[in-house]
Amino acid sequence: MSNDDEIKQLRERVQYLEDRSAILDCVMNQARGHDRHDAELMGSVYFEDGIDEHGPTVKTGPEYGAWANDVHGMVFEDHLHNITSHTCEINGDEAHAESYVMGAMRAKGGKVVSLMGGRYLDRLERRDGVWKIALRRCTIEWMMNGDSSALASGAxxxxxxxxxxxxxxxxxxxxxxxxxxxxxx
Structure with a gap:
């Protein structure tokens, strides 16, 4: 293998790692935005024409954050979205990612916590050198409730x-x- 070929392969591997890191940062920033109710951060990971589908609700990415904050704020005192397994297929300026999410949502009143498991199915695109979500579809795979009253016990x-x-x-x-x-x- 020639030196030029080695440098070309190295550049391709570095580009893949940079792309993969940027895509994971995008997914993680959206989850962080959720849990801080930071609509600006949530919206920043979508293109202006990006779409988010959460069950029957379909919003553009920029309007998704305010909607999510309103819906979560009506029902929950606090919540955490945890991204676990993450796979990603990159093909040029388009990528498809599947990110498992486990959410813990403490209901108003503080006595019940709901645990949910699902996945974010994302099509991401690189436009002008920046990776963002073009389409997100959200699944729910399981849900359970538990007693969270121990938080008020002083523990x-x-x-x-x-x-x-x-x-x-x-x-x-x-x-x-x-x-x-x-x-x-």
Whole structure:
């Protein structure tokens, strides 16, 4: 193999790794936006003409964040979307990804938590050098409810509690031990 061929292969491998990393960042940023109720972050991972299908609701990507915040805020006190298994097929400027998601959603009143498992089926595109979601379809595979009243028992007293806005400590830069204000249990 010639030196030119080796350099070409190396460039292709590096491009694949950069693309794969950008796609995973896109998926993860959408989940983070959900859990911080950051509609701007959620919308930023979709193209203006991108589509999100969550059950019977179909929204453009930019309008999805506000809708999701309203719906989640009506029913839940807090929630976490956890991306687990992630596969991705990249073909030039188009990619198809499947990301498993496990969601924990604590209902208003704080006594019940719902656990859900599903998948995000995404078609992503690279436009002007940037990967974003062109189409997302969401599945739900299972769901169960459990008792979350232990949170009010004092068992987690003093732990930081997340917030649904930019006062959440994850936005603090630089993060320091004495970073304030924080909400606590």
């Amino acid at each position: 987690v007293k003093g732990f930081i509690k997340g917030t649904w806005d930019r006062t959440d400590p994850s936005y603090t830069r630089p993060l320091q031990l004495d970073s304030e204000p924080v909400s606590r249990w």
